[in-house]
Amino acid sequence: EPEVTQTPSHQVTQMGQEVILRCVPISNHLYFYWYRQILGQKVEFLVSFYNNEISEKSEIFDDQFSVERPDGSNFTLKIRSTKLEDSAMYFCASRADGNYGYTFGSGTRLTVV
Amino acid sequence: AQTVTQSQPEMSVQEAETVTLSCTYDTSESDYYLFWYKQPPSRQMILVIRQEAYKQQNATENRFSVNFQKAAKSFSLKISDSQLGDAAMYFCAFRYGGSQGNLIFGKGTKLSVKP
Numbered sequence: 438e439p440e441v442t443q444t445p446s447h448q449v450t451q452m453g454q455e456v457i458l459r460c461v462p463i464s465n466h467l468y469f470y471w472y473r474q475i476l477g478q479k480v481e482f483l484v485s486f487y488n489n490e491i492s493e494k495s496e497i498f499d500d501q502f503s504v505e506r507p508d509g510s511n512f513t514l515k516i517r518s519t520k521l522e523d524s525a526m527y528f529c530a531s532r533a534d535g536n537y538g539y540t541f542g543s544g545t546r547l548t549v550v
Numbered sequence: 551a552q553t554v555t556q557s558q559p560e561m562s563v564q565e566a567e568t569v570t571l572s573c574t575y576d577t578s579e580s581d582y583y584l585f586w587y588k589q590p591p592s593r594q595m596i597l598v599i600r601q602e603a604y605k606q607q608n609a610t611e612n613r614f615s616v617n618f619q620k621a622a623k624s625f626s627l628k629i630s631d632s633q634l635g636d637a638a639m640y641f642c643a644f645r646y647g648g649s650q651g652n653l654i655f656g657k658g659t660k661l662s663v664k665p
Contacts, residue, residue, distance in 0.1 A: 470652065480595070480641060480655040493652060526593055530653075539653060541587075541595035 439463040443529050443542035450519055450549055458514045458545045460529030468532040469512045470539070471504065473497065475525045483527075486512065519549045552577045554644050556656035563632045564664050570617075571627045571659045573642030581647030584618065584625045589639040589658070598640070601625065603647075629661075637663045 442461040450456050462469050471483040484494040486504055503515045512531075516523055529542040553576045563569035575584070586598040601609045601618050608616050613633075617626045629636055639658045645651040 472653070474593075479657045480643075480653075482652045482654070485652055528595060530595075538597065538600060539585075540597075543592070543594045546593070 439540070441529055441531055441540050441542035443527075443545050445545060446543065447546045448548070450547070452521060452549055453518050456516050456519055456547065458516075458527050458529075458547070460512045460514070460542055461510055462512055462529065462531030463533070463540055464510070465533060466531035466540070467534045468492075469504075469506070470530040470532075471514045472528040472530065472541075473525045474528065474544075475522075480528065483514070516547075519547075521549050523547060524549045552579070552582075552644050552646065552654050554642050554654055554656035556642055556659050558659045559657070560660045560662070562662045562664060563629070563636075565632055565634060567632055568628060568630045569632055569661065571629075571640050571642075571661065573625045573627070573656055575623050575625065575642075575644045577623070577644065577646065579646045583645045583647070583651075584616075585643040585645070585653070586614070586616070586625075586627045587641045587643060587655075588636075589641060591638075595641075599627065632663050634663050634665060637661055 444459045469486040472480050474480045482495050484498045485492045501517045505513050526544045528544045530539045555574045582603045584601045588596045588598050599611045599614050613630045615628045641658045642656040643653045
């Protein structure tokens with residue numbers, strides 16, 4: 438069964454550093470998403486991406502965040518200057534056109550120290 | 551704005567017994583979809599079951615079934631013949647219709663299964 442692949446599985450970074458979280462969505466999917474889950478809390482929507490542009494973003498997704506689909510297969514989330522409160526599990530998800538079902542990746546655990 | 555409420559932070563069930571997890575939601579939309587996701591300790595998000603709002607028939611997937619009450623905006627998950635591997639966080643999620651719909655999650659219910 439096709440999978441959404443996320444790398445790395447765990448990243449530790451120093452406060453103020455830039456991080457890039459990587460995702461490879463399912464190849465025929467057209468809609469891409471990033472979600473965040475702070476430990477012990479609910480999963481929160483960050484951003485959706487379609488047709489090479491952001492289609493919707495939440496208030497969490499401020500100027501420190503950006504997304505990119507640089508080569509038609511990878512989908513990245515960049516955090517420019519990490520804060521302690523950015524520590525969370527970050528999930529990538531993708532969805533095919535005309536299909537309401539999401540497939541999630543295994544997540545990247547980001548720890549900011 | 552749509553909201554999803556899971557009123558049971560924790561639930562416990564004996565192995566082989568049946569448990570029901572509750573979920574309510576609030577929306578003014580008529581076209582939407584509902585989901586239950588399972589998150590084991592590995593923290594991966596695994597789709598358990600989904601329901602289209604326009605379908606009156608409740609969805610079932612093996613031991614998992616839902617009780618979808620559209621007028622009451624209720625979407626509960628029933629797990630029959632509970633197994634130790636069912637122990638996890640369970641999240642109810644809502645997505646409105648249309649091509650750009652995003653998932654809105656509840657806070658989750660932690661399910662423990664006792665041997």
